[in-house]
Amino acid sequence: MMGPHWWYNRFRGWGYRLTIPRQAILEILSKSDKHLSAEEIYLEVHKEYPSIGLATIYRTLELLVQMGIVNKFDFGDGRARYELAEDSKGPKHHHHLICNVCGRVIDYRDFSEEEKNFFESLERNLSQRYNFEIKNHQVMFYGICDKCKGK
Amino acid sequence: MMGPHWWYNRFRGWGYRLTIPRQAILEILSKSDKHLSAEEIYLEVHKEYPSIGLATIYRTLELLVQMGIVNKFDFGDGRARYELAEDSKGPKHHHHLICNVCGRVIDYRDFSEEEKNFFESLERNLSQRYNFEIKNHQVMFYGICDKCKGK
DNA sequence: ATCGCAAATGAGAATCATTCTCAATTGAGA
DNA sequence: TCTCAATTGAGAATGATTCTCATTTGCGAT
Ligand SMILES: [Mn+2]
Ligand SMILES: [Mn+2]
Ligand SMILES: [Zn+2]
Ligand SMILES: [Zn+2]
Numbered sequence: 133m134m135g136p137h138w139w140y141n142r143f144r145g146w147g148y149r150l151t152i153p154r155q156a157i158l159e160i161l162s163k164s165d166k167h168l169s170a171e172e173i174y175l176e177v178h179k180e181y182p183s184i185g186l187a188t189i190y191r192t193l194e195l196l197v198q199m200g201i202v203n204k205f206d207f208g209d210g211r212a213r214y215e216l217a218e219d220s221k222g223p224k225h226h227h228h229l230i231c232n233v234c235g236r237v238i239d240y241r242d243f244s245e246e247e248k249n250f251f252e253s254l255e256r257n258l259s260q261r262y263n264f265e266i267k268n269h270q271v272m273f274y275g276i277c278d279k280c281k282g283k
Numbered sequence: 284m285m286g287p288h289w290w291y292n293r294f295r296g297w298g299y300r301l302t303i304p305r306q307a308i309l310e311i312l313s314k315s316d317k318h319l320s321a322e323e324i325y326l327e328v329h330k331e332y333p334s335i336g337l338a339t340i341y342r343t344l345e346l347l348v349q350m351g352i353v354n355k356f357d358f359g360d361g362r363a364r365y366e367l368a369e370d371s372k373g374p375k376h377h378h379h380l381i382c383n384v385c386g387r388v389i390d391y392r393d394f395s396e397e398e399k400n401f402f403e404s405l406e407r408n409l410s411q412r413y414n415f416e417i418k419n420h421q422v423m424f425y426g427i428c429d430k431c432k433g434k
Numbered sequence: 435a436t437c438g439c440a441a442a443t444g445a446g447a448a449t450c451a452t453t454c455t456c457a458a459t460t461g462a463g464a
Numbered sequence: 465t466c467t468c469a470a471t472t473g474a475g476a477a478t479g480a481t482t483c484t485c486a487t488t489t490g491c492g493a494t
Contacts (some may be wrong), residue, residue, distance in 0.1 A: 151439065170481080187445040190481065192442095206357035207342035209454085211480060216487055227288050239415060250401050255424065262389060264380050270423045273406065278414035300461055300470065321451080336473040341452065362451060372486080436494080439485070443479070461470080 138220065146199055152186045153177070157192050158201075167213035167237060200267065207237050217254075217268075231277035238277065241270060290352075297350055304328070304335045308343050309352075318356060318364035318388060337361065351418065358388050382428035389428065
């Protein structure tokens with residue numbers, strides 16, 4: 133239900149092993165509230181486990197994305213960024229505002245009830261209309277952030 | 284208002300030149316209804332203008348994205364994909380359904396009035412809430428397409 | 435607790451989309 | 465037509481991600 137247990141069962145359910153490197157990576161991801169790149173994760177993991185290689189970071193992230201534990205994003209800075217999709221308290225779903233000028237990424241999760249309901253019903257509608265099973269979605273708004281507006 | 288005229292004025296407005304390579308690229312983009320990669324555009328352009336190089340394709344696409352004439356997407360296949368943002372008839376805005384299994388990308392632009400209104404009011408709301416000037420947005424739904432559902 | 439083996443890993447090489455460099459070309463105002 | 469900054473082509477350089485393969489490890493079965 134929480135922490136390691138939860139991960140452990142999830143891995144077993146998929147027939148995967150819960151190894152040290154995988155735990156270390158999940159540990160880092162769950163401690164951070166940022167959008168980490170593979171290399172940033174590698175550097176963090178490396179502090180505790182210097183023997184874990186970058187290739188394992190990439191392989192593990194790919195796995196976690198497949199399992200739906202982690203979300204992968206492209207914010208346009210030339211590298212993929214990763215975020216835990218949920219924590220012990222439940223999903224951390226949110227949308228993004230991305231500044232075209234400075235590249236800043238703002239998370240917003242203060243959804244209105246209306247917004248929440250809208251996306252739910254939209255997903256149901258699309259699933260039917262296109263016979264497409266929707267697992268998740270990403271919403272990004274592009275523009276100019278407050279800091280960059282002042283010229 | 285349409286075709287070359289429109290592009291020409293747009294370029295002049297930004298202080299850019301409307302050159303042969305730029306026209307050739309816009310020509311290809313406006314003829315296609317697909318999500319083209321830089322290389323695919325290069326190959327098409329190359330048929331008509333063999334002397335135009337790949338670097339110019341990248342440079343031009345970057346410019347067109349800046350100008351808001353072209354939208355850039357990452358559908359997860361390791362290369363950026365480009366689409367004309369608008370044509371002579373107006374904006375071609377739409378959202379995407381992306382299959383996690385086969386990678387297929389489905390455009391949908393048959394928005395309901397409700398959906399259209401929702402995004403408009405959401406953008407106004409977010410602009411105010413975050414003092415963020417929104418220029419455009421991208422919405423992607425991930426899941427399993429009809430073809431891949433039948434196992 | 436030990437064994438056997440497929441799954442997972444580390445290190446480094448290989449890929450490959452994208453960006454950079456720089457000399458040559460070109461568009462548009464004067 | 466003349467001038468010069470903007471643009472381009474070719475190829476090298478970059479850098480994130482993937483691949484290879486020998487070695488290690490988790491875990492079910494003994
Ligand atoms: Mn986020
Ligand atoms: Mn599209
Ligand atoms: Zn900004
Ligand atoms: Zn599919």
